Amino acid sequence: MKYVGRFAPSPSGPLHFGSLVAALGSYFQAKSQRGDWLVRMEDLDPPREMPGAAKLILETLEAYHLHWDGEVVYQSHRHELYQQQIEQWLSKQQAYYCQCTRKQIKAAGSYYQGQCRNKNLTADNCSIRIKIDAPVTEFVDLKQGKITLPSAIAAEDFIIKRRDGLFAYNLAVVIDDIEQGVTEVVRGADLIEPTGRQISLYQLLGAKPVQYLHLPLAVTENGAKLSKQNHAQGISLSDPIPTLICAMRFLGFVLPKQIETANIDEILAWGVKHWHLEQLPKATQITTLFSNRIS
Template structure:
């Protein structure tokens, strides 16, 4: 595990489809935030949910990043290779009663008001047909975002004992992302604003694990005119590997940077060199969503 104060950032896509413009914005923003500080930029594949994954998508994502000149440092971590680490931490929490088995259905939680009320906390249920929840005794209701300033999390959400392993045996995102960020020595997480809400839970995990929390920077989401986030689930079109410059320039402008008009005719390496030298976080729009105009 890395303990250096050197900046280490990452881009962590899920292989549920090819990269689209919204994921390019997240990749480019995290890349420039790292490179502008002379830091390390890592790619991690968040392949936690096989039913949602598309065959070949992980390799396609890596080839797309290469086509766009977004070259990462070191090897690629795959969450599917980290199950032993997730198991070990959950077993430790079960042993000290920081975690517990829960058999509540989504319907029951909805009927209880939409937030899990701790029904199974002290029932000592068996492992069979159960999810595993983490006891939240010290809710995190606010954090400082590097772009947006102080962000507030609804108290009911912050206080909820949340799932760390699903009933079907799959590990939860919040658990995996924190353990992986610690393992890789990540110092700042740069990602889309759709992940603001779980940030409180993740900070709580750092504190529970006795590890210094990272800083967070949530970039604006690219949304369509009807307000939908560009996503693989919404069938957002894949970005073009054969002609990366237009999307690269568009992503820079989306992030508030002002590339000169003639830069579009340069190589991807030259575009990224200019972008790294001129990267200014203060120019990134201080909003959680931007409607695409193309």
């Protein structure tokens, strides 16, 4: 089976250093196996999106010569596909409407405990949850090995469509990865926790789960993840090589001097040739002082 990987940013801001690390890790993993590297825009949450961010992210990838295969897929264009699957589950009573608020769930012990599972509620002011009868409590990560997940989270009937009508990330990402033929997901370690939920959806859909590789997160000195929510600065488009080299070192590369002075295509080709999982740091978080504004 041909390797198919992907990079799936959300357009809530420009591409920052932590996102570049994830993009490079997924790119090198795909290209080192002569596979395809897809780009999908996870634009499921319009209130959180920054106008023009999707275009800027693609321009940034192009500036770093991270050329994707095929067409960019936008989740905002795939709502009908997600809704069709939800309707199938509702008709089979595999999914159900839930009226519980976050405040109510927190008061009941922080995790949803199936309060609406058998109430036969209608859609009015409700979210939709999927029934999880066979929780996934562990999986194997290609770098981290066996990962054990909290049982309370794994057993939770989680939301697949919010009460505001927006589709949930866990639902969309699994449907899209199946439809696009993705064989392996390379992403940041902040997404280890929802992996069990996503594997549960693969099982419910009768599909073979992808393999997972979670990369170390770039964090600040105070332990905060570099993210758009934490106002991480966008990376430079006009002078990409210093940032590229910094991100490759973060991923465990030891670059020879002649490569550091090479052009961007030569650097990437060298990275593809020398990429191996053993080089990756074992830690799930690495402190970085990196700061680079868009210019």
